[in-house]
Amino acid sequence: MKMNRPWIRLAATLLLAAPVAAEIVEQGIIGEGTPFATRWYSHDSEVEGPTVLIIGGMHGDEPAGHRAATQVATWSVDRGRIVVVPAANPPALADRTRRIPGLEEDAGDLNRHFPVVDGTVTPTGPAAPALWSFVVSVEPDVVIDLHEGYGFRAAGSKSVGSSIITHRRADDAAQALMLEAVNTGIEDPERQFVPLRSIVARSLARGAAVSLDAEGHIFETTTAKQPLSRRCRQHRTMVATRLVALDMIEDASIVNQLVCPVDARPTIAIYDGGGAGGASQGRRFEAQLPGCRVDRIGPADIQAGGLDQFDAVIFPGGSGSGQAKAIQQSGRDSVRSFVKDGGAYIGVCAGAYLALDNYSWSLQLLALDSIDREHWRRGRAMLRIDLTEPGREVFDTGDSTLDISFRQGPLMRPSAELDGRDEAEVLAWFRTGVGENGADPQVMVDTPAIVRGRFGQGRVLLFSPHPEKTEGLESWLRSALDWSIAEQQSTGDAARGFSSSPR
Numbered sequence: 001m002k003m004n005r006p007w008i009r010l011a012a013t014l015l016l017a018a019p020v021a022a023e024i025v026e027q028g029i030i031g032e033g034t035p036f037a038t039r040w041y042s043h044d045s046e047v048e049g050p051t052v053l054i055i056g057g058m059h060g061d062e063p064a065g066h067r068a069a070t071q072v073a074t075w076s077v078d079r080g081r082i083v084v085v086p087a088a089n090p091p092a093l094a095d096r097t098r099r100i101p102g103l104e105e106d107a108g109d110l111n112r113h114f115p116v117v118d119g120t121v122t123p124t125g126p127a128a129p130a131l132w133s134f135v136v137s138v139e140p141d142v143v144i145d146l147h148e149g150y151g152f153r154a155a156g157s158k159s160v161g162s163s164i165i166t167h168r169r170a171d172d173a174a175q176a177l178m179l180e181a182v183n184t185g186i187e188d189p190e191r192q193f194v195p196l197r198s199i200v201a202r203s204l205a206r207g208a209a210v211s212l213d214a215e216g217h218i219f220e221t222t223t224a225k226q227p228l229s230r231r232c233r234q235h236r237t238m239v240a241t242r243l244v245a246l247d248m249i250e251d252a253s254i255v256n257q258l259v260c261p262v263d264a265r266p267t268i269a270i271y272d273g274g275g276a277g278g279a280s281q282g283r284r285f286e287a288q289l290p291g292c293r294v295d296r297i298g299p300a301d302i303q304a305g306g307l308d309q310f311d312a313v314i315f316p317g318g319s320g321s322g323q324a325k326a327i328q329q330s331g332r333d334s335v336r337s338f339v340k341d342g343g344a345y346i347g348v349c350a351g352a353y354l355a356l357d358n359y360s361w362s363l364q365l366l367a368l369d370s371i372d373r374e375h376w377r378r379g380r381a382m383l384r385i386d387l388t389e390p391g392r393e394v395f396d397t398g399d400s401t402l403d404i405s406f407r408q409g410p411l412m413r414p415s416a417e418l419d420g421r422d423e424a425e426v427l428a429w430f431r432t433g434v435g436e437n438g439a440d441p442q443v444m445v446d447t448p449a450i451v452r453g454r455f456g457q458g459r460v461l462l463f464s465p466h467p468e469k470t471e472g473l474e475s476w477l478r479s480a481l482d483w484s485i486a487e488q489q490s491t492g493d494a495a496r497g498f499s500s501s502p503r
């Protein structure tokens, strides 16, 4: 995990040699003291070259632009300078609304507050003046504003989703290269990105193109039916392609960098690709991980080794086989290597199924089999669990008996073969069961509900039920994480695993 990466070692060297993270990224605040106060990040290579300005979060209901810019803000360049403002409109982002809260129509649309009057941008509204002053001070050669539409333009949608909008004809070649890169791997022609011309009037990118003579682009991903991780990767792919073409970075592999190498916070990847539940699930998990740097991660990121920059990965509810199928064999190998080398794995419901032993697609992280597999559609219910002593320690609770939301998670028992692994340790037992669609509710009584163990150097914690969807247990995910990423393994508990009496 983190410390094994070459560029981490580089960062660590910088830490020793000089005043640090500032070496990697410089930062400051725009609009300090106002509700629109927002951070900018800059990496100056100190080698003569272009300045590229990336803006995200102009519209609060377009999360991929904001997230991708947050990821790009951790990048450094070999030539020129990259400047990023990931959250241009913080009140709208907080409310997840397009407009500035409380303002209607164009009065609330920050990306209509940069009108050009006599060749000069004359910003209006509460946030644009400070933002525009910053843009001018940066003296950008290229301005890229990251947005999202609701549909696919190539499929005939009125939305500009899945397009690159470029202002000047002179920048057509740049646009074409970015389109080629982002469309690689998009097989459905109706989902491919298309070129559009002429950026909407009174927008920041058009203002920069017209009044600062900058190369201006708006990138538009599509929110409909596409996970956040995919849309973020599309934004990063287009940005990285432009940086390569400008000779600012050597190759586009930087597209796999999502987090800052020296981020002191726990860095958590939540899987949101095929087989995972919807976007609200990811938001729920993220809300329960205060103080962490949280990113969504998808099959392409995992297959490219993207997990290695994170402390932990969470595989959430949905379908275990669906998740396994989506990440494919190469992704499954990546997850196993990640954990083996010291990464943490938290599985909830489907994510717990994925980590077990006895499916053809199993990750085989813990020596546990899924039982009564033919009755997996056994239903949803609030079920009673008993915490073991280690369970009470991990979740820091004095209560040993609790009710928890269950939604067809796995029923587990030790596998026949440990294959060199320690026995998993039970943190909680089911004491009641549910049985629909022909299942016997008694089968799950006194089977493990929550387990933990090690795989190689890494730690694994699996929930069959859903603490994150259970009122009063909102802190459990964070507690599980704290245990799974703790530096020192507290050994000696393994003997208390399945060999101990369930009661």
Ligand SMILES: [Zn+2]
Pocket (backbone or CB within 6 Å): 058, 059, 062, 147, 148
């Ligand atoms: Zn937008």
